[in-house]
Amino acid sequence: MEALSLLGSGFAEALTPENLLWCLIGVVLGTAVGVLPGLGTAMAVALLVPLTFTLEPTGAFIMFAGVYFGGQFGGATTAILLNTPGQSSSMVTAFEGFPMAKNGRAPQGLAAAVIGSFVASIIAVTLVVFFSPVMVDLAVSFGPADFFALAIFAFVATAAIVSGNKLRGLTSLGLGLTIALVGIDEQSGAVRFTFGSPQLLDGISIVVVTVGLLAIGEVLYVASTANKQPATQTVTPGRPWMSRRDWGRSWRPWLRGTALGVPFGIIPAGGSEIPTFLSYGAERNLAQRRGGSEFGKGAIEGVAGPEAANNATTATSLVPLLGLGLPTSATAAIMLGAFQQYGMQPGPLLFTEESELIWALLASLFIGSVILLLINLPFAPIWAKLLRIPRSYLYAGIVVFATLGVYTAKSSVVDIVLLYAVGALGFLLRRHGFPIAPVLIGVILGPLAETELRRAMAISQGDVGVLFASPIALVLYGLLVVALIARPTVKVVRRRR
Amino acid sequence: MTTTTTPRSAASRRKARGELLVAGTVAAIGLVVLVRTATMDVPDNGAFLGPQFFPYLVSALLLALSALLVVQHLRAAPADATGSDTTDVDAAGSDGADAEGDAGPGGTGSGSDGPPAIDWKPFGLVAATLVLHVVLLEPLGWLIAGAGLFFGVSYALGGRNVLRDLGVAFVMSSVAQLAFSAGLGMSLPAGILGAVV
Structure with missing residues (x-):
């Protein structure tokens, strides 16, 4: 198989001592950020992206893979030990994980989460390796109208379908699209919305937007509710070894969770929230049917399944990201921003133009999950110590780190101003219950939607029909309609949980 | 603003005002985009859809959404939500970062109360x-x-x-x-x- 030999050369590239070191550093840093209360994978990736820009692309993306897996693990750790999931996709993990921790089974809960993540990542990345080339073959036949349809699909999917309230989701999306308008219009050279500032000619960097929305927004939010924070209750984790019985109870949920998670990454219907809920529901029903269900009191199946589903979804979201340049989750969106920072446009051409880098990245996803397992499984108790840092230092550190990261990317104070302004926007949205993910999708795919729309209209000389003339576009719009109708069904499933 | 409210109605008040606050912010951004687009210098290179087309679209979207947010608010907030809500928001502070605090959000449909009062x-x-x-x-x-x-x-x-x-x-x-x-x-x-x- 061609993919295998390419992957082999990817491993050769990724397994140099230097790149292994970057991967290791990435895993450690990613876990450190992911473990902090309230911050999840997307935040870990967003905060650490600026750091990777100092490296050459291969090293950067390998470190990136490490950050990603580390952040994923960190989020699960806080969900289990503190009942504070860093992101919506770890929410379900806390349902059973925290009761487990209270029963003194935190080590087993952590192990079920880590090993589940490992199993799911290995399976899902293997699928990515074989499916990405297929996606690329398909993507070569995409015209401007199809890309426009894809962008619309992603917009509506994240804004209206995934984030419960359509109006709120679309509002977030609109704000994201607005941010994306700033800067020189590539096609005509017109200067748009820079308000006379030369620093804005390049537009507002995706790193500024993500770090501002997630990190600064979070700190402002925490400050605004400072005297209402519940005293966090730390549970001491022990060494995460599982008994034979735990293994017996976990391996099937891992595989089922993976199977549920995989398809949700590939279709741009965004995020791993739905598959984690589905997996939780499935495991609970199965446990009840078997009798003696421990659900509600700390069932290991309720940790194993959703964590596997979460990781499978995030890993397979690389297929549309690499093949089409289409992010289906916040993490993928930040990753796309990172590609663009290096002047690469994910999509069909990426596999031919940057083949070496892509295969090295895919190989390091395997390496990253192995390193994560080896390093974090025995040392989970040490990570939990991070939670003893006083809250005031924790958030002060986050602000300093976010500011530095953004400043060093361009050595521009204007970027810091933008960072804080976006942070204020993030706070406003967060406080009033508007989702953040659609803002990011709007910022990242807005330019793609505009460019492709204008291209399509230029080719057809203004005939709107061209947008609906291609079968691919029609299929996408059809899927969208189906998804809009199917959404209430998913809601019912979740409510029944 | 009136302070003689029970905690519960204070929260729902915040929630109601929060929705209007976001709607107002979105409308303001939409207007800025609209005005700046209309006054934009456009290089004349005969492209079919110029650099103004998409911004017009976005500003129309923002204005429509803000209107819908207001409608949603009016529908969700029954008779007790008086017109004074709007003025309260203005009174809370004129600069953006400050004003956002006092108002509440509100997951309409989720049935949740407003966010906790801001800790100034x-x-x-x-x-x-x-x-x-x-x-x-x-x-x-x-x-x-x-x-x-x-x-x-x-x-x-x-x-x-x-x-x-x-x-x-x-x-x-x-x-x-x-x-x-x-x-x-x-x-x-x-x-x-x-x-x-």
């Missing part, structure tokens, strides 16, 4: 720290401004061991300076300490 002191301190940092970064340099940033946020969030916190803040900013300039070869503003460092 820590929030204001963090906001002030951020503003000061931006203003002072270049004149004072990273070592001082960065330490101030750390200290300000930490103080706002309840750190009260002033000497220790200041120490930690300076260690943080120095380590960052060393890591970035010596380690990664990137420059941070030296500021007034430029001659010394």
Whole structure:
């Protein structure tokens, strides 16, 4: 198989001592950020992206893979030990994980989460390796109208379908699209919305937007509710070894969770929230049917399944990201921003133009999950110590780190101003219950939607029909309609949980 | 604003005002986009859809959404939500960052109450720290401004061991300076300490 030999050369590239070191550093840093209360994978990736820009692309993306897996693990750790999931996709993990921790089974809960993540990542990345080339073959036949349809699909999917309230989701999306308008219009050279500032000619960097929305927004939010924070209750984790019985109870949920998670990454219907809920529901029903269900009191199946589903979804979201340049989750969106920072446009051409880098990245996803397992499984108790840092230092550190990261990317104070302004926007949205993910999708795919729309209209000389003339576009719009109708069904499933 | 409300109605009031606040913000941004688009300098290169088309679309979207948010609010908030809600928002503060605090959000449909009342002191301190940092970064340099940033946020969030916190803040900013300039070869503003460092 061609993919295998390419992957082999990817491993050769990724397994140099230097790149292994970057991967290791990435895993450690990613876990450190992911473990902090309230911050999840997307935040870990967003905060650490600026750091990777100092490296050459291969090293950067390998470190990136490490950050990603580390952040994923960190989020699960806080969900289990503190009942504070860093992101919506770890929410379900806390349902059973925290009761487990209270029963003194935190080590087993952590192990079920880590090993589940490992199993799911290995399976899902293997699928990515074989499916990405297929996606690329398909993507070569995409015209401007199809890309426009894809962008619309992603917009509506994240804004209206995934984030419960359509109006709120679309509002977030609109704000994201607005941010994306700033800067020189590539096609005509017109200067748009820079308000006379030369620093804005390049537009507002995706790193500024993500770090501002997630990190600064979070700190402002925490400050605004400072005297209402519940005293966090730390549970001491022990060494995460599982008994034979735990293994017996976990391996099937891992595989089922993976199977549920995989398809949700590939279709741009965004995020791993739905598959984690589905997996939780499935495991609970199965446990009840078997009798003696421990659900509600700390069932290991309720940790194993959703964590596997979460990781499978995030890993397979690389297929549309690499093949089409289409992010289906916040993490993928930040990753796309990172590609663009290096002047690469994910999509069909990426596999031919940057083949070496892509295969090295895919190989390091395997390496990253192995390193994560080896390093974090025995040392989970040490990570939990991070939670003893006083809250005031924790958030002060986050602000300093976010500011530095953004400043060093361009050595521009204007970027810091933008960072804080976006942070204020993030706070406003967060406080009033508007989702953040659609803002990011709007910022990242807005330019793609505009460019492709204008291209399509230029080719057809203004005939709107061209947008609906291609079968691919029609299929996408059809899927969208189906998804809009199917959404209430998913809601019912979740409510029944 | 009226203060003689029970906690519950205070929360739902905040929620109601929050929805209008976001709607107002979105409408304002939409208007700015609309006006700037209309007055944009467009290079004449005969492209079919010019650089103004998409911004017009976005501004129309924003204006429509803000209108819908208001409609949603009016539908969800029954008779007890009086017109005075809107004026309350204006009274809360004219600059964006401050105004957002007082108003509540509200997951309409989720049936949740508004967010907790804003805790003004820590929030204001963090906001002030951020503003000061931006203003002072270049004149004072990273070592001082960065330490101030750390200290300000930490103080706002309840750190009260002033000497220790200041120490930690300076260690943080120095380590960052060393890591970035010596380690990664990137420059941070030296500021007034430029001659010394």
